[in-house]
Amino acid sequence: MTYDTSLGEPRRDAFDPLIRPELFEGVRTKRVFAFCIDVLAIAVLTFAAGILVFFLGIFTLGLAWFFYAFLWQAVALIYTAFTLGGRNAATPGMRAMGLEMRLWYGARPYPLLAAMHALTFWVSVTLLTPLVLLVSLLSDRKRLLHDLILGTLVVNAPSARN
Numbered sequence: 001m002t003y004d005t006s007l008g009e010p011r012r013d014a015f016d017p018l019i020r021p022e023l024f025e026g027v028r029t030k031r032v033f034a035f036c037i038d039v040l041a042i043a044v045l046t047f048a049a050g051i052l053v054f055f056l057g058i059f060t061l062g063l064a065w066f067f068y069a070f071l072w073q074a075v076a077l078i079y080t081a082f083t084l085g086g087r088n089a090a091t092p093g094m095r096a097m098g099l100e101m102r103l104w105y106g107a108r109p110y111p112l113l114a115a116m117h118a119l120t121f122w123v124s125v126t127l128l129t130p131l132v133l134l135v136s137l138l139s140d141r142k143r144l145l146h147d148l149i150l151g152t153l154v155v156n157a158p159s160a161r162n
Contacts, residue, residue, distance in 0.1 A: 014106030015141065023156055024141055024142050024155065027142045028142045030099050031097075031099065033093070033097050034091065034093035034099055037093030037096055038091045041093065042075055042076050045079060046071055046075045053067045053068060077115050077118060080118040081111040081112070081114045081118075084109060084114035085109050086111075087108070089108040089109055094154070099156060099157060102155060103151055103152055104151045109152060113150065116150060117150055120149055121146045124144075124145050124146050132144075
């Protein structure tokens with residue numbers, strides 16, 4: 001339990017898997033499929049951005065072509081920040097699978113946290129190998145390592161539970 005300094009009262013964990021197990025049913029499998037959908041969406045957006053950078057490079061005499069070095073990373077971060085950090089608290093892949101992300105006390109993520117979530121995921125998978133994803137098997141809330149670090153969790157969306 002931590003204290004919310006703005007209200008002067010303690011924040012309580014909003015998602016208890018013992019009280020509301022329906023929030024976590026099938027979340028692990030749905031996250032895998034949501035990730036695949038999002039990778040495809042990012043690939044399409046990166047291709048479109050690549051075309052834009054090509055024409056910008058012509059107009060800037062090749063200067064804009066330096067964006068190719070980090071184009072897919074930039075597209076992925078912007079995609080995650082504005083979809084996961086948006087009002088739906090879910091990427092299009094997560095929405096398709098009926099998932100949403102919340103902070104441990106129930107609030108929706110904001111764009112900076114969403115971008116940090118993506119960066120922490122990629123850094124953890126890169127440094128610790130994809131075996132780090134096995135952390136989800138040990139977590140009662142099916143959280144991954146980057147979820148634990150940032151205090152986030154993925155639950156079934158209310159509209160999908162009905």
